[in-house]
Structure formats: structure tokens, C-alpha cells
Amino acid sequence: xxxxxxxxxxxxxxxxxxxxxxxxxxxxxxxxxxxxxxxxxxxxxxxxxxxxxxxxxxxxxxxxxxxxxxxxxxxxxxxxxxxxxxxxxxxxxxxxxxxxxxxxxxxxxxxxxxxxxxxxxxxxxxxxxxxxxxxxxxxxxxxxxxxxxxxxxxxxxxxxxxxxxxxxxxxxxxxxxxxxxxxxxxxxxxxxxxxxxxx
Numbered sequence: 001x002x003x004x005x006x007x008x009x010x011x012x013x014x015x016x017x018x019x020x021x022x023x024x025x026x027x028x029x030x031x032x033x034x035x036x037x038x039x040x041x042x043x044x045x046x047x048x049x050x051x052x053x054x055x056x057x058x059x060x061x062x063x064x065x066x067x068x069x070x071x072x073x074x075x076x077x078x079x080x081x082x083x084x085x086x087x088x089x090x091x092x093x094x095x096x097x098x099x100x101x102x103x104x105x106x107x108x109x110x111x112x113x114x115x116x117x118x119x120x121x122x123x124x125x126x127x128x129x130x131x132x133x134x135x136x137x138x139x140x141x142x143x144x145x146x147x148x149x150x151x152x153x154x155x156x157x158x159x160x161x162x163x164x165x166x167x168x169x170x171x172x173x174x175x176x177x178x179x180x181x182x183x184x185x186x187x188x189x190x191x192x193x194x195x196x197x198x199x
Contacts, residue, residue: 001112001126001127001129001131001135002109002112002113002126002139003109003112003113003114003126003127003158004127005127005158006109006111006112006113006114006158006163007109009155009156009158009163009165010107010108010109010155010163010165012155013107013153013155013156013165013184013188014107014165016184016187016188017107017180017183017184017187020183020184020187021180021183023104023105026102026103028099028102028103028106030095030099030106030108031095032092032095032096032138032142033088033091033092033095033142034134034138035088035089035092035134035141035142035145036132036133036134036137036138036141037084037085037088037134038084038085038088038089038145039137039141039144039145040069041073041077041081041085042085042145044066044069044070044073045073045077047066047070048070048073048074051070055070055074056070056071056074059071063121064121065121065122088145089145089146092142092145092146093146095142096142096143096146096148100148100169100170104169104170104173104176105167105168105169105176105177105180106166106167106168106169107165107166107167108139108165108166108168109139109163109164109165109166110139110140110152110163110164110165110166111136111139111140111164112126112131112135112136112138112139113125113126113127114157114158114159114161114162114163115161115162122136123136139166140166143166143168147171148168148169148170148171149168149169149171149172149173149174149177150166150167150168150169150177151166151167151168151177151178151180151181152164152165152166152167153165153167153181153184153185153190154190155184155188155190165184167180167181167184
């Protein structure tokens with residue numbers, strides 16, 4: 001679920017960028033698998049390695065969600081969970097490859113909604129509708145898992161909060177993604193500091 005107002009801003013910025021660099025806009029149906037669980041486990045295993053010798057004594061220094069995740073992962077992670085993660089990663093690779101058989105780049109929202117309050121650790125609403133926790137990363141997690149280059153560029157604001165457009169492409173096309181980001185920045189410059197930031 002993406003906030004319709006965010007989608008409008010992304011569509012506008014995508015058309016502007018396509019016109020600027022001579023791309024044709026083609027709408028594709030992206031059927032990426034939900035991978036929040038697999039992404040979380042991957043991150044927790046990396047964090048576990050980073051905290052070697054410190055965990056579990058350091059749990060009070062972590063957010064409650066991370067400490068809970070570490071505790072669960074430590075007790076419950078198994079070969080079956082690893083197999084589930086690998087199956088999902090393979091499905092994501094196939095889905096992303098299928099999308100890039102149809103197009104050279106994918107423009108999407110970076111996040112499904114504008115920024116939520118800093119004190120909110122788990123955002124469960126988009127444009128007034130309830131969503132699952134995996135919705136927060138649904139647009140970025142597939143690329144994180146499969147390693148395709150992607151870039152978030154600021155494209156405007158909604159209710160005074162920033163909105164980003166994600167530009168993604170095939171493996172090894174990192175330079176092209178950066179070139180598109182630069183083209184968008186040149187045609188639609190963004191501020192170098194946040195609104196209301198002290199100068």
C-alpha cells in the first residue's frame with residue numbers, strides 16, 4: 001500500500017526524468033514477494049556478529065524491537081528458517097529479473113508514505129489505512145535482498161515532509177542509476193538542508 005499522494009509525486013517526477021533523458025515510461029506489474037521476515041533475519045544475524053561478546057548483556061542499550069528480535073532469533077533460528085529465507089531470496093531474484101526483462105529502470109516511491117514521527121518505532125498506517133509492519137520496507141527490501149542497484153532521490157514534500165523516488169536497475173548498472181539521479185537533481189534541484197534546519 002502506497003499513499004496515493006506519494007504515488008502522484010513519484011509519477012510526476014518519473015515523467016519529468018523520462019522526458020529529460022529520453023526514456024519511455026512503461027508500466028509493469030511488480031509482483032515482488034513479501035520479504036520482511038527474511039530481511040529482518042538477515043539483519044539480525046549481521047547484528048549478532050557485530051555484537052559478539054556483548055550480547056545479551058547489551059540488550060538494554062538496544063531498542064525494544066531489536067532486543068526482542070535478537071532474543072527470538074537466537075532461540076528460534078533454525079535450518080528450516082534458513083531454508084525459508086533462501087527460498088524467498090530465490091523468488092525475489094526471479095521476480096526482479098522478470099521485471100528487468102521488461103524495462104531498464106524501475107521508478108517507485110522509496111517509502112510508502114511520508115516520514116512518521118521519530119518516536120514511532122513501528123509504523124502501521126499509510127494514508128489512514130492499517131498496514132502490516134512489512135509494508136514499511138516493501139519497496140526497498142527486494143533490492144536489498146537481491147543486490148540490484150537502487151538510489152533514493154528527493155522529489156518534493158507532502159504535508160511538509162520529504163518524499164523520495166527510488167530508481168533501480170539491473171545488476172552492475174550502478175553508474176546508470178547514479179546518472180539518472182544526477183539528471184533528476186539537475187532538472188529539479190533539491191535543498192541541501194532540511195526545512196527549518198538551523199543554518
